Amino acid sequence: NAGVTQTPKFQVLKTGQSMTLQCAQDMNHEYMSWYRQDPGMGLRLIHYSVGAGITDQGEVPNGYNVSRSTTEDFPLRLLSAAPSQTSVYFCASSSSPGVSGNTIYFGEGSWLTVV
Amino acid sequence: DQQVKQNSPSLSVQEGRISILNCDYTNSMFDYFLWYKKYPAEGPTFLISISSIKDKNEDGRFTVFLNKSAKHLSLHIVPSQPGDSAVYFCAASSHTGTASKLTFGTGTRLQVTL
Numbered sequence: 001n002a003g004v005t006q007t008p009k010f011q012v013l014k015t016g017q018s019m020t021l022q023c024a025q026d027m028n029h030e031y032m033s034w035y036r037q038d039p040g041m042g043l044r045l046i047h048y049s050v051g052a053g054i055t056d057q058g059e060v061p062n063g064y065n066v067s068r069s070t071t072e073d074f075p076l077r078l079l080s081a082a083p084s085q086t087s088v089y090f091c092a093s094s095s096s097p098g099v100s101g102n103t104i105y106f107g108e109g110s111w112l113t114v115v
Numbered sequence: 116d117q118q119v120k121q122n123s124p125s126l127s128v129q130e131g132r133i134s135i136l137n138c139d140y141t142n143s144m145f146d147y148f149l150w151y152k153k154y155p156a157e158g159p160t161f162l163i164s165i166s167s168i169k170d171k172n173e174d175g176r177f178t179v180f181l182n183k184s185a186k187h188l189s190l191h192i193v194p195s196q197p198g199d200s201a202v203y204f205c206a207a208s209s210h211t212g213t214a215s216k217l218t219f220g221t222g223t224r225l226q227v228t229l
Binding site for chain 2: 004031035040041042043044045048050056058090092104105106107108109
């Protein structure tokens with residue numbers, strides 16, 4: 001029972017490089033989202049999707065790009081990495097766009113360092 | 116503008132005692148409040164939630180209290196166990212048209228000592 005799977009778990013990038021964080025869920029959830037966690041900031045929403053082909057911006061979308069071609073996958077692309085994007089990234093999925101409490105499942109996180 | 120605040124970054128409690136974690140919010144449009152627990156190197160896991168129309172929800176050792184007039188909620192853990200040592204995030208849900216979004220607090224690190 002995989003749930004929400006994120007890859008890679010750790011990555012070091014040079015400033016200006018691009019990369020994609022992968023996220024896959026096997027629960028047939030319509031709603032998927034990406035958060036970043038920084039010290040003293042909690043988790044902040046980057047982008048989210050309510051279904052295949054539908055994405056929208058969250059609280060901190062700048063420097064990131066997403067697409068949702070399938071229900072299962074929701075990759076997060078860093079277009080030109082900056083040191084300010086050093087963070088822990090969490091992918092999450094939910095059974096419906098409406099959050100009713102116990103339906104959001106998080107992946108284990110991806111630790112990204114930009115030097 | 117931090118809409119969900121957890122003013123205590125850490126809390127230490129003896130095993131068997133009560134742990135009380137606090138959370139304040141500013142947005143009166145939040146309709147659900149949730150607590151997530153996070154161990155190091157793992158993703159957050161859901162713990163308990165409460166609807167904005169209720170003032171208490173209980174699940175085993177965990178109880179969440181909501182005081183809407185004070186815009187304050189708290190998580191009580193009784194009795195506290197060493198396995199409860201983790202970071203606890205308070206989160207609040209609001210609707211934006213196409214979906215609901217969670218706004219998280221900054222977290223409180225709970226240490227349960229023997």
